[in-house]
Amino acid sequence: MAKTVVAKEIAVGGIVQGxxxxxxxxxxxxxxxxxxxVSNTSTGVYIFLEGLSENLDAFLHDLQTxxxxxxxxxxxxxxxxxxxxxxxxxxxxxxxxxxxxxLISPDVSVCLDCLKELFDPRDRRYRYPFINCTNCGPRYxxxxxxxxxxxxxxxxxxxxxPQCQGEYERPADRRFHAQPNACPVCGPQVQLLDNQGNAxxxxxxxxxxxxxLKQGHIAAIKGLGGFHLAADANNSRAVSLLRRRKHREEKPxxxxxxxxxxxxxxxKISPEEEALLTGFRRPIVLxxxxxxxxxxxxxxxxxxxxxxxxxxxxxxYVLMEHSPKALVMTSGNLSDEPICIDNxxxxxxxxxxxDFFLVHNRDIYLRSDDSIVRHSAxxxxxxxxxxxxxxxxxxxxxxxxxxxxxxxxxxxxVCLTRGDQAFxxxxxxxxxxxxxLDFFRLTINHLQRILDIKPRVVAHDLHPDYLSTVFAKExxxxxxxxxxxxxxxxxxxxxxxxxxxxxxxxxxxxxxxxDRAIWGxxxxxxxxxxxxxAAHFSYVAMPGGNMAVREPWRMAISHLKNAFGKAFxxxxxxxxxxxxxxxxxxxxxxxxxxINAPPTSSTGRLFDAVAAIAGLRNVASYDGQAAxxxxxxxxxxxxxxxxxxxxxxxxxxxxxxxxxxxxxxxVEQGRPVSEVAxxxxxxxxxxxxxxxxxxxxxxxxxxxxxxxxxxxxxxxxTGLTRELEGRGFEVITHKICPTNDGGLSLGQAMVAAxxxxx
Numbered sequence: 001m002a003k004t005v006v007a008k009e010i011a012v013g014g015i016v017q018g019x020x021x022x023x024x025x026x027x028x029x030x031x032x033x034x035x036x037x038v039s040n041t042s043t044g045v046y047i048f049l050e051g052l053s054e055n056l057d058a059f060l061h062d063l064q065t066x067x068x069x070x071x072x073x074x075x076x077x078x079x080x081x082x083x084x085x086x087x088x089x090x091x092x093x094x095x096x097x098x099x100x101x102x103l104i105s106p107d108v109s110v111c112l113d114c115l116k117e118l119f120d121p122r123d124r125r126y127r128y129p130f131i132n133c134t135n136c137g138p139r140y141x142x143x144x145x146x147x148x149x150x151x152x153x154x155x156x157x158x159x160x161x162p163q164c165q166g167e168y169e170r171p172a173d174r175r176f177h178a179q180p181n182a183c184p185v186c187g188p189q190v191q192l193l194d195n196q197g198n199a200x201x202x203x204x205x206x207x208x209x210x211x212x213l214k215q216g217h218i219a220a221i222k223g224l225g226g227f228h229l230a231a232d233a234n235n236s237r238a239v240s241l242l243r244r245r246k247h248r249e250e251k252p253x254x255x256x257x258x259x260x261x262x263x264x265x266x267x268k269i270s271p272e273e274e275a276l277l278t279g280f281r282r283p284i285v286l287x288x289x290x291x292x293x294x295x296x297x298x299x300x301x302x303x304x305x306x307x308x309x310x311x312x313x314x315x316x317y318v319l320m321e322h323s324p325k326a327l328v329m330t331s332g333n334l335s336d337e338p339i340c341i342d343n344x345x346x347x348x349x350x351x352x353x354x355d356f357f358l359v360h361n362r363d364i365y366l367r368s369d370d371s372i373v374r375h376s377a378x379x380x381x382x383x384x385x386x387x388x389x390x391x392x393x394x395x396x397x398x399x400x401x402x403x404x405x406x407x408x409x410x411x412x413x414v415c416l417t418r419g420d421q422a423f424x425x426x427x428x429x430x431x432x433x434x435x436x437l438d439f440f441r442l443t444i445n446h447l448q449r450i451l452d453i454k455p456r457v458v459a460h461d462l463h464p465d466y467l468s469t470v471f472a473k474e475x476x477x478x479x480x481x482x483x484x485x486x487x488x489x490x491x492x493x494x495x496x497x498x499x500x501x502x503x504x505x506x507x508x509x510x511x512x513x514x515d516r517a518i519w520g521x522x523x524x525x526x527x528x529x530x531x532x533x534a535a536h537f538s539y540v541a542m543p544g545g546n547m548a549v550r551e552p553w554r555m556a557i558s559h560l561k562n563a564f565g566k567a568f569x570x571x572x573x574x575x576x577x578x579x580x581x582x583x584x585x586x587x588x589x590x591x592x593x594x595i596n597a598p599p600t601s602s603t604g605r606l607f608d609a610v611a612a613i614a615g616l617r618n619v620a621s622y623d624g625q626a627a628x629x630x631x632x633x634x635x636x637x638x639x640x641x642x643x644x645x646x647x648x649x650x651x652x653x654x655x656x657x658x659x660x661x662x663x664x665x666x667v668e669q670g671r672p673v674s675e676v677a678x679x680x681x682x683x684x685x686x687x688x689x690x691x692x693x694x695x696x697x698x699x700x701x702x703x704x705x706x707x708x709x710x711x712x713x714x715x716x717x718t719g720l721t722r723e724l725e726g727r728g729f730e731v732i733t734h735k736i737c738p739t740n741d742g743g744l745s746l747g748q749a750m751v752a753a754x755x756x757x758x
Contacts, residue, residue: 003052003307004053005050005079005083006050006051006052006053006056006082006083007036007048007049007050007080007082007084008047008048008049008050008056008060008077009046009047009048009049009078009079009081009638010042010046010047010049010060010063010077010078010079010433011046011047011048011075011076011077011105012044012045012063012073012075012077013043013044013046013073013075013076014071014072014073014074014075014077014103015072015104015105015149015374016044016045016071016073016103016209017040017044017045017103017105017146018104018105018134018148018179019070019071019105019135019139020070020134020135020174020178020648021066021067021068022038022039022040022091022171022176022177023134023171023174023176023177024067024068024071024514025038025045025063025091026038026089026090026091026171026172026176027171027172027556028059028062028321028592029049029089030089031056032051032055032058032059033051033052034050034051034056035049035050035086035087035088035212036048036049036050036051036089036142037086037089037090037091037092038089038090038091038092038106039091039092039094040094040147040148040149041094041147042146042147042607043454048081048086048133050083050084050085050086055349058583060076063076064076068135068166069135069250069280070105070108070135070280072392073742074103074395076211077149080280082341082597083552083689091171091176091177091535093699094149098125100195100300103391103392103393104139104140104143104146104379104391104450105139105140106140106388106389106390106686107137107138107140107224107225107368107385107387107388108136108141108281108282108312108388109135109136109279109280109281109282109312109313109388110136110279110311110312110314110317111133111135111136111280111315113133113135113174114131114132114135114136117131117313118131119317123740124183124184125183125184127318128183128314128531129190129206129283129313129314129315129360130180130182130187130188130314130315130360131314132178132180132182132314133174133178133181134173134176134177134178135174136280137178137180138180138307139584140366140390140426141224141225141366141367141368141370141387142154142155142179142180142362142364142365143363143365143366144188144365144450145448145449145450147703148179149177149179150179150404153179153180153363153365154363154364155179155180155181155182155362155688158186159186160181160182160186161183161185161186163183164181164182164184164185164186164187164347166185168181172462174269176426180362180428182656183316186555186641187362188360188361189360189361189363190205190206190315190358190359190360191205191358191359191360191361192205192208192209192357192358193357193359194355194357195347195350195351195352195354195355195356195547196351197347197357200356205358206315206318206319206322206358206400207312207321208313209319209322209323209356210319210320210321210322210323212326212355212356212685213231213232213323213324213327214232214323216235216237216238217231217238217355217356218229218230218231218242218245218354218355218356219231219354219355219356219357219358220332220340220353220354220356220357220358220359221315221319221332221357221358222343222346222357222358222359222364223315223316223490224312224313224368224387225341225364225366225367225369225370225387225426226330226331226332226339226341226367226368226369226568227332227333227339227340227341227604228329228330228331228332228348229242229246229328229329229331229350229353230240230256230323230327230328231328232324232325232326232328233253233255233296233299233324233325233326233327233328234294234295234324234325234326235297235324236296236297236736238297238328239296239298239299239328239638240298242330242353243298244587245352245353245355245640246330246333246334246335247334247335248330248335248622249621249622250301250302250337250622250625251622251625252299252301252303252305252306252307252622252724253279253300253306253329253330253716254307254308254309254328254329254330254370254372255299255306255309255326255327255328256308256309256310256311256327256329257308257320257327257330257673258311258317258320258325260274260277260308260310260691262325263277263292263308263310264288264394265396266294266295266306266326266566267287267288267290267306267308267727268287268288268289268290270375272375272380273285273287273375274736276373276375276380277308277309277310280388281311281371281375281387281388281389282311282312283370283371283387283389284304284309284371284373285307285308285309286306286309286371286372286373286374286383287305287306287307287308287373287374288304288305289305290302293489295326299328302632303520303628303629304630304632305374309329310342315360316676317454319687319688326615331369331370332346332350333349333350334349335622336429336430336433336436337349337431337436338367338428338429338435338436339367339369341364341366341367342363343357343359343361346359346431350737353361357490358591361708366426366442366446367388367426368382368389368390368426368427369384369386369426369427370386370548371384371387371388371389371427372589374714376714376717376718377709377714377718377721377733378669379733380645380743381712381717381733381736381738381739382734382736382737382738382739382743383738384411384423384427384738385413385426385427385736385740385742385743386427387426388430390424390425390426390447390733391423391425391426391447391451392739393421393422393423393424393496394421394422394423394424394494394495394746395420396417396421396422396494396750397420397494397497397498397499398420399420400417400418400420400749400750401457401753401756402417402418402453402454402455402456402457402579402753402755403416403417403455403456403457403458403459403749403753404416404444404448404453404455404458404459404477404749405417405458405473405482405611405745405746405747405748405749405752406458406460406461406469406471406472406748407428407468407631407744407748408460408461408466408468408511408741409431409432409461409463409466409467409741410431410623410741411429411430411491411738411740411742412426412427412428412430412436412440412468412741412742412745413425413426413427413428413469413742413744413745414428414440414447415745415746415749416444416447416448416451416455416749417453417749417753418451421496422746423447423453423747424737424743425443425444425447425745426443426743427490428440428443428743431466431467431468432467437467437471440467440468440471443469449629455477456477457477457478457479457480457752457756458472458477458478458479458480458752459472459479459480459481459745459751459752460473460479460481460748461481461482461484461487461512461748462473462481462483462484462512462513462514463484463512469481475694478683480748480751480755481751482747482748482751482752483511483512483513483531484510484512484513484519485504485506485508485511485513485519485520485522485531485669485708486506486524486526486530486531486747486751487745487748487751488508488511488707488708488739488747489502489504489507489524489526489705489707489746489747490526490528490709490746490747490750490751491707491734491737491743491744491745491746491750492705492706492733492734492747493526493528493705493730493732493750494505494528494746494747494750495735495736495737496705496732496735498705498732499528500527500703501525501526501527501701502526502527502701502703502704502705502732503523503524503525503526503534503695503696503699503701503703503704503705504521504522504523504524504525504531504690504704504707505527505688505704505705505706505707505708505717506519506521506523506708507520507521507603507604507706507708507709507710507711508520508603508604508708508709508710508740508741508756509549509602509603509604509605509624509709509710510549510602510604513533513601514533517524517539517598517599517600517601518542518598518599518600518601518602519536519569519600519601519602520537520600520602520603520604520605520708521536521537521601521603521606521654522535522536522601523535523536523651523652523688523691523695525693525699526697526703528627528750528751528754529754529757530753533651534650534651534652534691534695534696535651535653535691536601536648536651536652536653536654537601537602537606537653537654538562538601538654538656538657539589539599539600539601540555540558540559540599540600540605541558541562541590541594541597541598541599541600542558542597542598542599542600542602543554543555543557543587543590543596543597544587544596544597545597545598546606548605548617549605549608549620551618551619551620552608552611552612552618552619552620552626553575553579553612553619554587555605555606555609556575556586556608556609556612556613556618557575557579557587557588557591557659558591558597558609559606559609559613559656559721560613560660561588561591562610562656562657563656563661563664564661569584571664572668573613573615573667573668574615574630575612575613575615575618578615578618579618603708603710604624605683606625606659607627607630608620608626608627608658609660610660610676610677610718611626611627611629611630611678612669613660613663613664613667614630614663614676614677615667615673616630616632616633616673616677617629617630624709624712624734625723627710627713628713630677630680631681631713631714631715631716633673633674633677634674634677634678634681634715635672635675635678636678637678638674638675638678638679638682638714639678639682640679641660641679641682641683641685641687642658642661642662642663642680642683642687643657643658643681644658644683644687645657645658646690648689652691652694654687654691659680659683662683663679663680664680666679668684675734681713681716684716684720685716685723686718686723689723689724689727691721692704692724692729693727696729702728702729702730703723703729703730703731703732704729704730704731704732706720706731706732706733706739707739707743707747708739708740709734709740709741711734711739721733
């Protein structure tokens with residue numbers, strides 16, 4: 001008796017395009033003896049299947065439990081239908097539709113199969129720096145529109161040779177519909193030039209570039225999401241020269257090494273950190289240095305950590321064969337500008353930095369810096385979320401209307417929402433120049449197009465002078481202004497799918513408060529729609545406004561004056577000896593007369609003050625340097641807090657003066673900096689644990705959300721998490737978005753969504 005043939009129409013959503021999903025479906029259908037067809041659509045993948053019922057059930061099970069490694073399936077909808085009499089299974093042409101809801105894969109590292117071919121002398125792609133397949137290579141940075149097909153990528157201008165075309169059309173092939181598919185005959189090519197744009201003819205440009213790096217030269221290298229500036233990380237002269245030319249005085253530089261053996265020579269690496277280094281996303285991973293330090297000390301001065309990454313493109317792998325064992329690979333830009341992606345733009349902007357340029361002719365449509373992560377307090381934490389992770393969305397607890405959130409001034413990202421998905425952009429940077437503002441606008445337009453999102457509302461920071469706020473106010477859309485620290489806590493809540501209210505610790509450097517003061521040491525009773533300020537650090541003057549960020553000694557004078565009055569001048573501190581007395585008097589007068597000295601409750605500025613009082617850092621060359629060096633100096637075993645005090649109620653005020661007096665006395669008595677820094681960290685942990693306990697008694701809230709740039713500090717994050725959990729609190733932290741301002745746009749979007757629900 002013949003068995004009955006049944007049929008199903010299946011819609012699959014998520015990251016299911018450009019990652020070998022249709023060949024997977026084809027092979028799965030063949031395996032279970034099913035007929036029908038599969039195609040990409042603007043909403044995902046469409047499958048029509050017919051065959052025996054038990055085989056269809058088995059197909060659906062494997063579809064959801066054994067998808068390709070790069071796939072993220074968000075839904076599978078199967079509907080019974082009438083068989084059409086298909087005799088075989090086939091992959092048909094993609095179709096664009098009126099709605100675009102598909103998800104796009106990030107750019108990912110070259111896979112092991114391609115690497116094997118890359119170094120096989122018998123393979124036709126031997127040492128070809130653009131080898132890829134459906135399991136690896138560029139995605140997000142080469143897409144101009146969807147559905148994700150070759151004509152809508154930067155590979156449109158490269159016509160495949162017969163062999164590549166055959167791979168592209170053969171369903172069983174690893175390169176079936178791999179849109180960047182190419183070979184040396186038909187694909188992109190590399191070229192080496194000097195910094196005047198003159199071609200350097202050499203049979204192996206990559207090998208020659210490696211030799212030039214060994215000689216101490218600086219090279220600009222075009223990669224996946226933009227240019228890197230490369231130099232020998234063991235050559236102090238080369239690294240120092242790169243710093244001078246790039247105007248990056250002391251901020252740590254990322255280093256690329258060829259393999260894990262080389263990485264282990266430079267850093268102590270846990271299994272979790274090794275998994276991050278070797279995974280297909282290939283971020284820069286912050287790792288504890290091995291001592292004595294093996295690299296040029298100029299690579300990451302005054303830092304216990306080094307940012308390491310492994311090669312992630314075939315170009316990198318071939319280059320590293322001939323290069324120094326460790327290469328500085330820092331963003332190809334001048335400090336504070338966006339990374340270069342265009343060859344001519346790179347010559348114009350980097351010509352005075354790089355001696356040589358290794359370029360190629362595959363265009364990058366959208367720049368994407370390297371992501372930066374560290375493993376701390378039991379989880380992966382983002383310092384910068386970009387290449388390898390974007391545009392994978394944050395999945396939300398509830399659906400949100402279409403919203404554009406414009407982020408903050410520093411470490412800017414933007415966010416677009418669609419249903420239960422929030423798309424936080426790649427790192428854009430500090431919106432302090434025209435070039436970054438142009439990138440900001442381009443990113444918004446690009447994301448709106450490829451995601452087909454037409455925002456109904458725009459959210460922005462309270463600060464009227466942020467360029468992101470100025471941009472938002474120019475749009476013909478309803479606007480929602482969101483307080484900076486409220487956005488921080490809501491961002492943490494959203495990525496953890498937390499509803500209701502939490503106790504929120506929002507600790508960072510700068511954010512405009514509702515009273516127009518500069519906030520940054522905030523404890524909020526916080527929901528998605530609104531918040532109450534429950535506690536904060538006491539206000540002190542911020543003399544010179546933003547100048548106090550660049551010159552921590554100013555905040556030291558302000559905090560000392562607040563703690564000791566005029567008597568602060570009598571305390572014997574290194575600061576008083578190293579800073580010009582006339583400068584101290586000027587700052588004293590600015591504070592006394594309230595001239596360009598806005599009040600601040602900032603945690604970041606408190607860290608700056610303590611770092612300067614301890615003699616660590618009077619002038620900062622990059623954002624957060626003084627705070628970072630205070631963390632690096634701290635003895636993590638020091639658990640004796642300084643005296644501290646609270647006053648008032650609704651809100652409670654956390655007085656900084658007793659803490660500063662304790663720090664100053666220890667420094668005056670010659671106590672080790674490690675002890676002072678350790679005690680200061682222990683004090684902050686004790687203060688905020690106490691405040692949370694008081695608020696739990698008052699509000700019955702037991703969840704504490706930690707957000708803000710100060711939680712990049714591992715001692716603070718680990719100490720607070722441990723002590724709060726030890727007292728029965730549920731602690732919520734960032735694991736998907738950065739805790740710094742890079743995660744702020746998500747919070748803005750969620751506050752706007754909640755306000756629209758009113």
